[in-house]
Amino acid sequence: MLPRISEEITFRKLEILITFLESGSLARAAERLGTSAVSVHRALHSLEAGTRCALFRLEGRNLQPTDAAHALADVAREILQRMDEGINATRAIAGYGAERIRIGSLYSLTSGTVPSMIMALKARKPEVQAELILGSNSDLIQRLRDGTLDAAVMGLPESAPELETHALFDDDVFFAAPAQSPYAGQAAIDLRDCAEERFVSLQEGFVTYSRFVDAFRIAGFEPQIVMKTNDIFSLMNLVGGGIGCTLLPGRVRAVLPPSVRLIPLQERYAVRQTIALCFLRARERDPNLLALLAASRTLRLGGH
Structure with missing residues (x-):
């Protein structure tokens, strides 16, 4: 005692x-x-x-x-x-003020946004080593709550009051089709004309899947999903291989396979993603997180 x-x-x-x-x-x-x-x-x-x-x-x-x-x-x-x-x-x-910071990210943000943020952080705090962990929005939120992530760059959570969120940029969602598809030549896609089309998508929990569902809810029908995957690069390859069409955020344009085309949706189906830097409110004074936030604000981020 x-x-x-x-x-x-x-x-x-x-x-x-x-x-x-x-x-x-x-x-x-x-x-x-x-x-x-x-x-x-x-x-x-x-x-x-x-x-x-x-x-x-x-x-x-x-x-x-x-x-x-x-x-x-x-x-x-x-x-x-x-x-x-x-x-x-x-x-x-x-992880508070340690020489390591664990940053979570969506797969689609690893081609530009997250590497730029990490480089900007290293310029401010060269002694800090960054560890990158990839996952869906739901995965990253749970990891933040569990304390296995220090921060995450992901779609803005719809209901997570325990998280501090800082919006980085908004990203439009596009219709993605094979380059040889009849859709590729259209100026804008009317989703109601795609009721008989085959689609591929991400699994539930990804912000891109949530916007996929939102767009088809507006269109008034459930799409015929023939395959789901757990990362956006595989999803693009499925489209390029002719397995089906999908909806993709504009930020993937820079890494889009030559066999895939992005076509705007008609205005009535327009959906957007807000990408944000998130961490627990209880850690809002952590020096590493403050440095990461400051680094993110110096960058010109966007959905390329």
């Missing part, structure tokens, strides 16, 4: 004791601590109440420490040092 320490004894009061002994007077201790001499005097006498012994004696108008006060101060220095080390170790394990 742990010993019970009086509530009168606190880290702050031990710090005041050490400062008083080092400075030699109430006034100088108060100046160093940014408080008043009265507050210092009150804290020292509170320590006497907590230890239940005399720590000081009056010599004229001066407060003189006893051997007991010096003994307590020696222990206090060790305790405060150990606690500081313990807090730093705890923060490092949790």
Whole structure:
């Protein structure tokens, strides 16, 4: 069973004791601590109440420490040092201000957005090593909640009040079809004309799948999905191979296979994705996350 320490004894009061002994007077201790001499005097006498012994004696108008006060101060220095080390170790394990930052990302953001952010972060904090973890929106949100990610670049969550979110850019969603498809030559796609078409899609949990569902809800029918996949690059290759059409965000244009074309949707079916940098609100003062946020704001990000 742990010993019970009086509530009168606190880290702050031990710090005041050490400062008083080092400075030699109430006034100088108060100046160093940014408080008043009265507050210092009150804290020292509170320590006497907590230890239940005399720590000081009056010599004229001066407060003189006893051997007991010096003994307590020696222990206090060790305790405060150990606690500081313990807090730093705890923060490092949790990822706060550590020399490593774990960044989650959607697959579709690895071709430009996330590498640019990491390079900008390295310019600000070269000592920090970045670890990249890929997944769907739902995967990344759960990892943030579990503490296995420090931050994530993903679609703006619709309901996650525990997350701090900072929008980076908006991205239009396009109809994707094989280059030889009759759709490829159209100026804009009316989804109602695609009711008999075969489609491929991402799995549930991806923000692109959510916008896929939204667009077809507007069109008033459920698409015939013949295959699903877990990454957007495989999805593009399925389209290029003629397996089916799909909807893709504009940011993949730079890495689109030659066999795939992106065609705008008619305005009535227009859906967009908001890409955001997200992390737990409880960690909003973490120096690594603040540096990552500042780095993201210096970049010209967008859905290429």
